[in-house]
Amino acid sequence: MAKATTSTRKTTTTSAKTAVPSAPAAKKAAPVVVTQATPVVSAPEMKKVDLVDAVVERSGIKKKFAKPAIEAALAILGEAIDEGRSLNLRPMGKLKVQRAKEVANGKVITARIRQPKDQNTEPKDGVAEAAE
Numbered sequence: 368m369a370k371a372t373t374s375t376r377k378t379t380t381t382s383a384k385t386a387v388p389s390a391p392a393a394k395k396a397a398p399v400v401v402t403q404a405t406p407v408v409s410a411p412e413m414k415k416v417d418l419v420d421a422v423v424e425r426s427g428i429k430k431k432f433a434k435p436a437i438e439a440a441l442a443i444l445g446e447a448i449d450e451g452r453s454l455n456l457r458p459m460g461k462l463k464v465q466r467a468k469e470v471a472n473g474k475v476i477t478a479r480i481r482q483p484k485d486q487n488t489e490p491k492d493g494v495a496e497a498a499e
Contacts, residue, residue, distance in 0.1 A: 415441070448476060457483065 419437055423430045447454060454462040460482035467476045 448478065449474065 415437070419430065419434050422428075422437060423433050426433065444454065448462070448464060449467075451464045451467065453464065456462070460480045462478055462480045465477045465479055467474055
């Protein structure tokens with residue numbers, strides 16, 4: 368026979384957890400996979416040789432005359448950007464240096480270029496023709 372044991376525990380009256388009527392079940396949002404966007408490259412990188420060839424083709428001047436002029440122009444543009452100057456060169460657009468930071472092997476320059484909507488590359492009537 369089982370012996371009946373008496374408990375000496377004091378019963379306390381604690382408020383029992385009452386179930387709160389739940390609100391209508393909210394729809395769970397479907398998980399979204401976030402991927403990093405890759406930049407869209409429309410054409411391969413243009414090198415200085417490609418630029419010289421394009422200028423020779425478009426202008427009709429000889430390569431031996433175009434190359435030093437282009438190299439001088441690129442050097443001047445590079446110096447102006449290094450100084451933090453803004454450039455307004457139509458039809459290329461307006462270039463504004465946002466920030467620059469020195470790094471171990473050079474300088475990182477962040478710039479914005481705003482191009483006009485009407486990129487008319489044809490020379491205006493008042494421009495003289497290149498001498499041959």
